[in-house]
Amino acid sequence: MRVLFTTSPGLGHMFPVVSLAWALRAAGHEILLATAGRADGHIRAVVHAGLPVVEALSTERAGNAFAFGISAWLKQEGRSVAGRPDWSRHVGKELARNGGSLATVAPMYAPLSMAMSTEVVAVAEQWRPELIVHTPLEGAGQLAAAKLGVPAVEQPFGFTRNDGIAPVLRTAMDRAYRAHGVAGLPERRIALSITPPSMAGGVTPGWPMRYVPFNGGGLLADWLRTPPDRPRVALTLGSEVVQWHGELGPLAWVAQVAANVDAEFVLAVGDDVDPAQLGELPENVRPAGYVPLNQLLSTCSAVVHHGGSGSTMAALDAGIPQLILPQSADQFINADAVTGRGCGLTVEGAVDADLMVRLLTDPEPAEAAAQVRAELHDMPTPAEVVPRLIEWARGTS
CATH class of the missing domain: 3.40.50.2000 (Glycogen Phosphorylase B;)
Structure with a gap:
């Protein structure tokens, strides 16, 4: 089976999928990662993990799209912290107070997903995956899965609540969905869960999977x-x-x-x-x-x-x-x-x-x-x- 992974830029989003990608390939399946880096070296880091990678967006364009998303989201939400250097800290504390749901900030990532969607969909149409695995805030993979009619799997990375993110991203990415002639989200969707049972709390339930850390390789002193x-x-x-x-x-x-x-x-x-x-x-x-x-x-x-x-x-x-x-x-x-x-x-x-x-x-x-x-x-x-x-x-x- 061919499995396409798509992640938001940033090692915190990219590294968590490596262990599952390895496991799929070790079982004889073909895997491909479509992503972008938020800094020089990010793409190289996942390439060094042994994964075949398509750069869906240049680092510069990814940075610009994310900066635009942040600015637009702060303005739309009427946040008093807009323009302040510590805005991210305040938003982080607010997320925690509001139950840890990333659906609140999903529109912030929509311009980034929109910018990645052209290349991600093109790669999917060319490579024809039978399954797409995406990180919670990455919307281009879900769009590609819906267009190809293949199932989609959400792979989380921490203790956030991820329920509700998909429809929020779908709405925020409406222009991209209409451009590709896609009406809604993939018909078949599931989520994985890496949360230890005693720490589940309000975390979105899903198929349990052990978190196996990947932090890059290195020569051990x-x-x-x-x-x-x-x-x-x-x-x-x-x-x-x-x-x-x-x-x-x-x-x-x-x-x-x-x-x-x-x-x-x-x-x-x-x-x-x-x-x-x-x-x-x-x-x-x-x-x-x-x-x-x-x-x-x-x-x-x-x-x-x-x-x-x-x-x-x-x-x-x-x-x-x-x-x-x-x-x-x-x-x-x-x-x-x-x-x-x-x-x-x-x-x-x-x-x-x-x-x-x-x-x-x-x-x-x-x-x-x-x-x-x-x-x-x-x-x-x-x-x-x-x-x-x-x-x-x-x-x-």
């Missing part, structure tokens, strides 16, 4: 293969906080706090940002540049991060406590899910040594994190989900 002689704490801000802001502001406390905590801190914030902006780092802070997060977390006792879905899910998969410093987007939703389950802490103010010691020594978050890891690992793996997906797509189940 000796220190990463050797168990540390004291607790190790990972410090990361994901793939976009540093990219868009160019600074390590949420980790400004590290130089002063780390020296007062008996642990090794690994500063894994990529290769494009100078850690010197944090000041003179104590000897127990290791600037590591880029390190595959899932490999790093397997050696850690805890992690401090921004609350991005990839970082949150990777920490849950590793079964370690997490301290979340949410900045924007869905990060407040993920933080609420983690703290609500008791497997981590959230802070929007200063981080001090007492908080770090609590993260490392309080047994309750560690126990809860271990329980969630066990739940995740009991869920059907992508390899186990593939036969069910194929049977459903063929109409034999």
Whole structure:
């Protein structure tokens, strides 16, 4: 069977589909990914994951379309934060207060999906997939599935509520639907769910599938293969906080706090940002540049991060406590899910040594994190989900 994947731009949307794509290909199916990057290197990153990729939109055009979507959405919604540099933080907090439904911000992604739709539909018509898998805010894949009359699968990436997104995107993309002679959404649609059972809450239900982290490949240094002689704490801000802001502001406390905590801190914030902006780092802070997060977390006792879905899910998969410093987007939703389950802490103010010691020594978050890891690992793996997906797509189940 031929399976076309379509994702919104950004590694946080692109990386979560890699494990399912691998599983499909390992089972003998053909896969193809149509996507766009929000920054240089994004397309290359999924190509390096071994996936055949079609660039549906240039990075420049994707950036312009997303910027237009943000501006139009803020103006239409009458948001008082329009024009403010911290608008994304305010919108993220509002999302969390409103139950975490991404349908609220779906129109923000509509211009991006519209811009991708011409190439995505063209690729689909040429390649003729029998199944299309798309991320929640990517509307071009659903349009292509509807036009070809093939089933569509939504693959989530975190703890947001995704019910209601599809019809909202359909309405916002009406011009594209009319241009392609398509009336409505695909007739056959399902959603997957990567949420551990005890953290389901208001998350949209779907076919359960274990989240298997993919954070890119990398050459593992000796220190990463050797168990540390004291607790190790990972410090990361994901793939976009540093990219868009160019600074390590949420980790400004590290130089002063780390020296007062008996642990090794690994500063894994990529290769494009100078850690010197944090000041003179104590000897127990290791600037590591880029390190595959899932490999790093397997050696850690805890992690401090921004609350991005990839970082949150990777920490849950590793079964370690997490301290979340949410900045924007869905990060407040993920933080609420983690703290609500008791497997981590959230802070929007200063981080001090007492908080770090609590993260490392309080047994309750560690126990809860271990329980969630066990739940995740009991869920059907992508390899186990593939036969069910194929049977459903063929109409034999």
